[in-house]
Amino acid sequence: MEKKVAIAGFRIAAAPDLETTRERLVFDLSKGLLDDLGITRDAVDNFVFCSNDFMDGRTISHVFIGPAAGGYMKDQTKVEMDGLNAMIYASMGIISGQYDVTMVVALSLTGSQASPYLYTDYSLDPTYDRQLKLLNELSAAALEARSYLTAGGYPEELLDVVAAQDLKNAAANPGQARRIDGVSRERIKGSPYYYEPLRELHCYPPTDGGCAMLLVSEKKAKELTDKPVWLLGMGRSTDIYYLGDRDLSTSLSAAQAAERAYAMAGIKDPASELDLAEIMSLFAHQEPLLAEAMGLLEKGKAAAAYEAGDTAVEGRMPINPSGGPLGAHPICATGLIRAAEAARQLRGEAGENQVKKAGVALAHGQDGVCAQQSAVVILGT
Amino acid sequence: MEEIKDTFLHPVVPLDFQNNYRVGAYLQRYLDGFKEKKILGAKCSQCGRVVVPPRKYCGACNLVMEEFTELPQEGTLENFTVGHVNLEKGQWKRADAPYVIGMVRLDGAANAMLARLNVSPADARAGMKVKAVWKDQVEGEHADLDCFEPA
Ligand SMILES: [Zn+2]
Numbered sequence: 001m002e003k004k005v006a007i008a009g010f011r012i013a014a015a016p017d018l019e020t021t022r023e024r025l026v027f028d029l030s031k032g033l034l035d036d037l038g039i040t041r042d043a044v045d046n047f048v049f050c051s052n053d054f055m056d057g058r059t060i061s062h063v064f065i066g067p068a069a070g071g072y073m074k075d076q077t078k079v080e081m082d083g084l085n086a087m088i089y090a091s092m093g094i095i096s097g098q099y100d101v102t103m104v105v106a107l108s109l110t111g112s113q114a115s116p117y118l119y120t121d122y123s124l125d126p127t128y129d130r131q132l133k134l135l136n137e138l139s140a141a142a143l144e145a146r147s148y149l150t151a152g153g154y155p156e157e158l159l160d161v162v163a164a165q166d167l168k169n170a171a172a173n174p175g176q177a178r179r180i181d182g183v184s185r186e187r188i189k190g191s192p193y194y195y196e197p198l199r200e201l202h203c204y205p206p207t208d209g210g211c212a213m214l215l216v217s218e219k220k221a222k223e224l225t226d227k228p229v230w231l232l233g234m235g236r237s238t239d240i241y242y243l244g245d246r247d248l249s250t251s252l253s254a255a256q257a258a259e260r261a262y263a264m265a266g267i268k269d270p271a272s273e274l275d276l277a278e279i280m281s282l283f284a285h286q287e288p289l290l291a292e293a294m295g296l297l298e299k300g301k302a303a304a305a306y307e308a309g310d311t312a313v314e315g316r317m318p319i320n321p322s323g324g325p326l327g328a329h330p331i332c333a334t335g336l337i338r339a340a341e342a343a344r345q346l347r348g349e350a351g352e353n354q355v356k357k358a359g360v361a362l363a364h365g366q367d368g369v370c371a372q373q374s375a376v377v378i379l380g381t
Numbered sequence: 382m383e384e385i386k387d388t389f390l391h392p393v394v395p396l397d398f399q400n401n402y403r404v405g406a407y408l409q410r411y412l413d414g415f416k417e418k419k420i421l422g423a424k425c426s427q428c429g430r431v432v433v434p435p436r437k438y439c440g441a442c443n444l445v446m447e448e449f450t451e452l453p454q455e456g457t458l459e460n461f462t463v464g465h466v467n468l469e470k471g472q473w474k475r476a477d478a479p480y481v482i483g484m485v486r487l488d489g490a491a492n493a494m495l496a497r498l499n500v501s502p503a504d505a506r507a508g509m510k511v512k513a514v515w516k517d518q519v520e521g522e523h524a525d526l527d528c529f530e531p532a
Contacts, residue, residue: 019387057392113389115471127404128434131523134482134495138473142462143484143495150460150507194473196463196502240440244484244493245432248460 041070083336084365107210142195170323209330235260335365
């Protein structure tokens with residue numbers, strides 16, 4: 001794909017409780033980003049928001065956050081899925097030639113002001129699953145975890161190994177909400193079960209947070225930044241709704257979304273051509289599961305790859321060097337944050353967690369029960 | 382300036398839409414079957430797959446499934462989890478005792494259904510044969526099919 005869309009800049013915020021309002025968070029993120037780039041809202045010709053009406057407790061919630069982002073009297077639309085879908089949608093507006101500068105803002109206050117688990121509850125079939133009251137985000141993830149571990153012949157301890165790597169990376173990333181110093185596999189294994197095999201520290205923490213990203217055309221990229229990060233490919237896919245019809249040991253949506261993104265970016269061997277991946281794994285098992293599905297790790301060899309350090313910051317295929325969603329999951333923003341964290345790596349600004357040679361990166365986002373929907377972007381310098 | 386203390390407000394007009402859902406003809410047949418302690422699925426005339434609960438379209442063939450067929454009350458526990466919490470209105474609470482829920486594939490069904498298992502966590506095994514347990518009084522409601530237990 002030609003270099004037509006660039007990330008000019010981004011801002012991330014995440015904490016268990018940001019002690020702020022939705023409007024203030026959106027203002028701080030977007031005004032901060034405009035200040036970083038030395039421009040005003042006059043330079044922006046399109047705004048794309050990603051929020052959820054249930055999480056915000058009001059319908060058409062972006063009418064309240066649009067003005068806070070400086071989007072009044074401008075073109076505004078909202079995507080109500082994961083924020084990586086908002087990034088893809090916003091990019092299409094630039095590729096089509098309609099816009100040159102688009103601000104994408106995604107957020108939720110699901111740490112302090114709304115329960116994250118309701119988001120999934122309200123997505124379930126009201127005449128079946130919501131009647132039976134057995135399926136919820138945590139029980140579904142546990143079934144997926146068991147299915148993946150069984151199929152790969154992996155021990156339950158793989159979850160502790162994955163979580164330990166993520167939480168170590170998260171502790172070194174000031175942009176994360178859950179930062180635990182010196183977290184050990186033993187401490188993770190000692191945290192209480194929700195649904196077996198998933199324990200508290202295998203699961204994402206309820207998080208307040210958001211992300212603002214400025215996407216620009218090639219012409220504007222030259223004016224606004226010395227370190228443009230280019231969109232090289234993108235893909236999306238949606239799997240079957242019914243959990244009992246799906247093979248939970250893998251992710252068809254991630255595999256197909258990645259395949260489409262690789263084709264667009266001209267990537268033939270992702271495991272060797274990609275320098276790092278930021279994956280929206282909300283639970284420890286999803287990280288190797290999604291990495292295998294997207295061809296980043298060999299099927300059935302994930303445990304060996306983690307033990308050998310292949311997936312660590314200094315490894316052959318660094319996965320979630322930012323710490324990933326086990327460090328923060330502000331619903332709606334999490335996938336967009338993956339793209340921002342990948343861009344941070346490509347710009348060489350990831351501090352302690354910087355991957356040495358970072359030229360091409362993958363970012364993954366998901367929505368729905370057990371990643372029913374996946375979005376993938378390939379980014380490069 | 383004096384420090385302002387933040388307060389949380391619950392909306393005076395709460396978000397409490399009362400949504401009513403028609404279940405549709407297929408789920409209605411399924412629930413009507415419960416009145417006779419029968420489990421009905423829908424069968425695809427092209428690929429022969431039977432899905433339960435019944436739904437109108439075969440996803441694989443993109444065809445309307447017109448045949449309803451009764452499934453056996455026995456099946457296989459394909460996958461399970463032991464719950465240590467319960468979620469209610471988005472909040473989790475520790476369960477009084479660990480319990481088992483899992484994916485049960487009825488014999489002859491193409492898909493699995495999530496169900497409660499009347500088996501102790503220590504005895505639950507993927508691959509074990511299980512059978513349906515009904516409430517004594519059936520009313521044509523989801524709750525009539527109480528759980529599954531080892532066959
Ligand atoms: Zn069929």
